[in-house]
Amino acid sequence: MKYPAVLSFADILPDLGTFDTIIDARSEGEFALDHLPGAINCPVLDNEERIRVGTLYKQVGSFEAKKLGAALVARNIARHLETEFADKPRDWKPLVYCWRGGNRSGSLAHILAKIGWPVVQLDGGYKAYRAHVSGALENPPALHYRVICGTTGSGKSRLLETLDGIGAQVLDLERLAAHRGSVLGHLPNEPQPGQKMFETRIWDKLRHFDPAKPVFVESESKKVGNLRVPDAVMERMRASPCIALQLSRPNRVRLLMEDYSHFAGDARALNGQLDHLVQLHGRARIDAWHALANSGAMPELVDQLLVEHYDPAYLRSIDRNFVQVGRAQVLALADIAPADFLAAARTLHAG
Structure with a gap:
């Protein structure tokens, strides 16, 4: 040549x-x-x-x-x-x-x-x-997705990380987007990529997957932070079998306190993000949450956010967007220790 x-x-x-x-x-x-x-x-x-x-x-x-x-x-x-x-x-x-x-x-x-x-x-x-x-993203490969569903704080991201660590095929859209997919999802010191880079990362992951093996993915919305999941990929995810991850509310609060420690120690930054919820919950409710943040009552604040914001939003959207969630495989976690997630990941990977 x-x-x-x-x-x-x-x-x-x-x-x-x-x-x-x-x-x-x-x-x-x-x-x-x-x-x-x-x-x-x-x-x-x-x-x-x-x-x-x-x-x-x-x-x-x-x-x-x-x-x-x-x-x-x-x-x-x-x-x-x-x-x-x-x-x-x-x-x-x-x-x-x-x-x-x-x-x-x-x-x-x-x-x-x-x-x-x-x-x-x-x-x-x-x-x-x-x-x-x-x-390629308009007509993505025919992959067998298994969608990890569950309310905020149930450990979906940790389970995906654990699955990835034991060799399962994982499409972690939040990691690719550098965002946790919620109003508090911005990662400190890690800006989101642009839309084209996000799509490059998705394309590169998809092309390496073995279509004979399952691909584990989280039940994301169409947007992860400022980035949009390609429509055809989202459509195939939403039509796929689901796994319902369950964790008690006290443990969900503990998990979120760990995962969002950068907000737990910075009431000003947290309050700035909470202000985005004024239209949904009103000024009085946001001011009450500001007061909890300013006084250091973070566990109480997280619990209230779960009950009054995140859980209702999840329940409004999950049945509408993921058609097989009613037939989901239930996977209950007793605690949030690494061993709990490893046992759950092994169960899914073996199945």
Whole structure:
């Protein structure tokens, strides 16, 4: 094969895991929004340089813009060769892409091929990859989902984590979305990805699942924080068999106190989130909850939130959205120790 080889994403996909490095030649800003799974960012033009070249193109002309761009690209590629690629052996096989598979990835792929590396350039670039992901999520693989249902604090996320730890197939949408899926679900110091990155993470998980084995997933709503679960994936989840996880209310309070310890120790942040519930519960009720938070009465506050907000909301939505919940397999937890979740996970994985 002559290098650089220029291949479509359909041609590359079966061998995507065989590349030693996947190189995203776009700017750091483009890379942050979304990128191929496992890719590293080696910009041939960084954020500021892209703006400079683009501005010159519009205000002066393509020739001057290309001349400046070529100088910047050459310097950046030289720096990558002296740093990121300096220790790569002769048989190192990289995949290179940019936005549309044009000048940026072409320049980098050309230099790598001239050195002697068997480099492949993605035809159509990220744009072609993104089209593939969008299409794949509109018609996702036929997987056997088993939906973990249960009221807030019943341990659904912990059970999924435990299942994942013992080798079961798990689609943990909250982990992929960096959000716990409720008004208090924002994770401290971990912003949510963008919608495209969220969809990339889902696509990458789905494509690796064995369709002969069950996939465990939580009974999510259509939105996890600010992100939307792809419609076709949600439809298949909602039509799937359910597992009803049960835990006593005192234990649910204990579990939530552990999982939301960042709020338990920060009444101001908690009250800021509770203010989002004013339209549902009225100012007087929210002010009463603020008072509990400010006085440190967190267990009482959590209990009231379960009884007055979370449980009614769950009961209103679960029967309507998950059609098989009435025939759910009941799985009761006696406590919230790791051993309790491990025993439950083993029961499900064996079944």
